[in-house]
Amino acid sequence: MRNDYLKQAQQKIQDPNILINVVSRRVKQLKAGSKPCVESLEKLSLEDVALLEIIKDKLSYELYDIKKNA
Structure with a gap:
């Protein structure tokens, strides 16, 4: 895993x-x-692809509120 991608x-x-x-x-x-x-010109591991997607705002997430849905 690339350290620079992780930090970003x-x-x-x-x-x-x-x-x-x-x-x-x-x-x-x-x-x-x-x-x-x-897309990347270099061969990246799947972890690095996921990190790069996060960096470039291609991935989003939602937090599930247990209290609200209980």
């Missing part, structure tokens, strides 16, 4: 637990055959 993605999603979950879910989607939302 942390500026978009400050909570490390949320960042890990967003990246891991996106990696699962990419492994299942989803097409990347970004």
Whole structure:
């Protein structure tokens, strides 16, 4: 995983637990055959693709409010 991508993605999603979950879910989607939302001239790992998608605002997420939906 590229450290520079990780640092840039942390500026978009400050909570490390949320960042890990967003990246891991996106990696699962990419492994299942989803097409990347970004292009790169270099060969990137799936984790780096997910981080780059976050950096370029191609991925979003919603927090589920347990109290509200209970």
